[in-house]
Amino acid sequence: MAAHRLNAAELFQISNSYYLLYYQVDDELKKNAGMHTPKIKDLEDKREELRNTAETFSQLAMKEMAVTVKTPVAKLGNTIQEAANTIHKLQLAGKILDVVGDLVVIGGTLLETLTNPAAAAKLPEQVSSLIEDLKEIKTA
Amino acid sequence: MRSPAIRPILKLSVCILISISLNGCANLEEIRDFSKQSAAITASTQAFDYELQWKERKAEYTSISKNYPAKSDGNGLKAGSFDVPKANTLELNEAEIKSVRSVHTTLANYMLAISALADDSAIETNSKVDELVKDLNEFPLPADEAERKKRNEAYGAILKLIKLPLEAWRQYELRQVIIEADPDITTLTNLLSLQTANMAHRINTEGREVDSWYARRVSDYPAESFVQAVEGDQARKARLTDTTEKYNAAIASSEAIAKFGTIHHQMAEDLGTFNTRSVKTLISNIKTARLEVEKARDQYKNAFKGE
Numbered sequence: 001m002a003a004h005r006l007n008a009a010e011l012f013q014i015s016n017s018y019y020l021l022y023y024q025v026d027d028e029l030k031k032n033a034g035m036h037t038p039k040i041k042d043l044e045d046k047r048e049e050l051r052n053t054a055e056t057f058s059q060l061a062m063k064e065m066a067v068t069v070k071t072p073v074a075k076l077g078n079t080i081q082e083a084a085n086t087i088h089k090l091q092l093a094g095k096i097l098d099v100v101g102d103l104v105v106i107g108g109t110l111l112e113t114l115t116n117p118a119a120a121a122k123l124p125e126q127v128s129s130l131i132e133d134l135k136e137i138k139t140a
Numbered sequence: 141m142r143s144p145a146i147r148p149i150l151k152l153s154v155c156i157l158i159s160i161s162l163n164g165c166a167n168l169e170e171i172r173d174f175s176k177q178s179a180a181i182t183a184s185t186q187a188f189d190y191e192l193q194w195k196e197r198k199a200e201y202t203s204i205s206k207n208y209p210a211k212s213d214g215n216g217l218k219a220g221s222f223d224v225p226k227a228n229t230l231e232l233n234e235a236e237i238k239s240v241r242s243v244h245t246t247l248a249n250y251m252l253a254i255s256a257l258a259d260d261s262a263i264e265t266n267s268k269v270d271e272l273v274k275d276l277n278e279f280p281l282p283a284d285e286a287e288r289k290k291r292n293e294a295y296g297a298i299l300k301l302i303k304l305p306l307e308a309w310r311q312y313e314l315r316q317v318i319i320e321a322d323p324d325i326t327t328l329t330n331l332l333s334l335q336t337a338n339m340a341h342r343i344n345t346e347g348r349e350v351d352s353w354y355a356r357r358v359s360d361y362p363a364e365s366f367v368q369a370v371e372g373d374q375a376r377k378a379r380l381t382d383t384t385e386k387y388n389a390a391i392a393s394s395e396a397i398a399k400f401g402t403i404h405h406q407m408a409e410d411l412g413t414f415n416t417r418s419v420k421t422l423i424s425n426i427k428t429a430r431l432e433v434e435k436a437r438d439q440y441k442n443a444f445k446g447e
Binding site: 068 | 231235237239250306317321323324328330331335338344348355
């Protein structure tokens, strides 16, 4: 049977577990600070071993992670680009609604001039607004 | 003559408007805010950067240690000098560092994209469209005011109807993005959460080993004066407090990243169901998660503010 190659997540989990064990031994040693007995010496060695193991797995996990993330990062990059395109299209559609609004307002003003010729004074501003919105669509 | 023809359109537009306002906008607002907060926390690489700088900090301790010759073992002085804090440094090449950092930036960019799609202002129309009904009411035709108002309300509803498919499209795209990205988000948030916890442990270990180093130094080289002893003690305590704060903040950040992954997965599963109850539960969970993420973000910012 082929040996199971640990992935980055598993390597991190192992490293993190060893760190927790290291804390337990370190706390124990701190409680007995200043004592020099064979048991304390054993604990000191154990602490060293646990820290080294945790650090070794951490190192391996980081290297594995650097490789593992490449594909999902690239895929997610494409998704982000697609989302950005959708937002762009939505903004463009919003601008088109602005133009519809401009046209309706201009149409209304033209109708109004039939009974009130003075209303034509509003037209230059309304046409400018329409031109502005059309320019924005062109540059979008 | 015109009114009866417009009535069904009015009814339809009102129905869609109510449906969207009940099921969509409020939900999207929570998603927008939650994604924004999560983007801020995943973009932060300070814990990783701080750990990478351990090499420089360790070099400083090595330089200090050189001022202390190794203690006698009873047969004269040992060769070399006093030891250094034992925690090992993280050895990564530039490409590996860049790859790890890309997880932070990609996740943050993704969350910002989600936030932008969930933002109501994604479809912007200027005030003319929204105030069109008011403008139309000023127009002289038809002469009967009641008839004119009725007609103009219908025009307003038609314009809003034009906006509705865009809103529906935005919500559909948001759902699609969340569903399609979910497997990659699950992988990356899981890894980043574990990695951030690992950085927290490395930082904490550094703090503990530096503290032990101070203890050994005090024991082997007692201070020459009271002031020196107090200064040494203060430096030791400050160092330990600093690393403990960083450790706690990085752990909180790791949990917040994992929370984003869980909520994202829940969104991918529940947003497509149109089940009101599950969506309500989801929104309530998003709200709680946002508060937790905000808290973790503040803690992280404070702990790493000098880095």
